[in-house]
Amino acid sequence: GAVVSQHPSWVICKSGTSVKIECRSLDFQATTMFWYRQFPKQSLMLMATSNEGSKATYEQGVEKDKFLINHASLTLSTLTVTSAHPEDSSFYICSAGERDIYIDEQFFGPGTRLTVL
């Protein structure tokens, strides 16, 4: 299957700072990327859908000014958590879609663990 990378794999920051997380599709072009967050022992919660060259579509309840998403190319999307607070501490996972014969398969990155002190 296709490979998706995320960087960094973990980050610790102080409250009030901004953190940028990168998501890259390494061996395919992804017109659509998705950003999720996952709390311990819970499922993935979709935050936003990102299409290359256009504004991201945010899910209800997700603050678009706090979670800035940029999808500048077919292989790179970034999520910036602005003015991070301890409640933003979570596991952030991206996925990239690749067209299969039947469906757009989603391939997930390894995730980024964010801890805000």
Added chain:
Amino acid sequence: QKEVEQDPGPLSVPEGAIVSLNCTYSNSAFQYFMWYRQYSRKGPELLMYTYSSGNKEDGRFTAQVDKSSKYISLFIRDSQPSDSATYLCAMSGKTSGSRLTFGEGTQLTVNP
């Protein structure tokens, strides 16, 4: 009511057992059904996907879909300790850039 219901477990079985994992859904628009495996502190890994009612087999894994009952299952035969992970069902409604709706995930432990 959640669109997708999945028993979170935890489920603990002895090595070699047959494992049955299940999800129910309420949205008739779901057409594509997937099972993901997620190891601790890792991203989900796609195990299988299917889009029609019936069974689909891949090695020790069998995915089953019953659209009339809005019920899907994943069976794992001859379970191994390496199968210990969280299993997530996911569904989508259309083919183009489709968003996935996940179940809560079932935590499985296979004991040697």
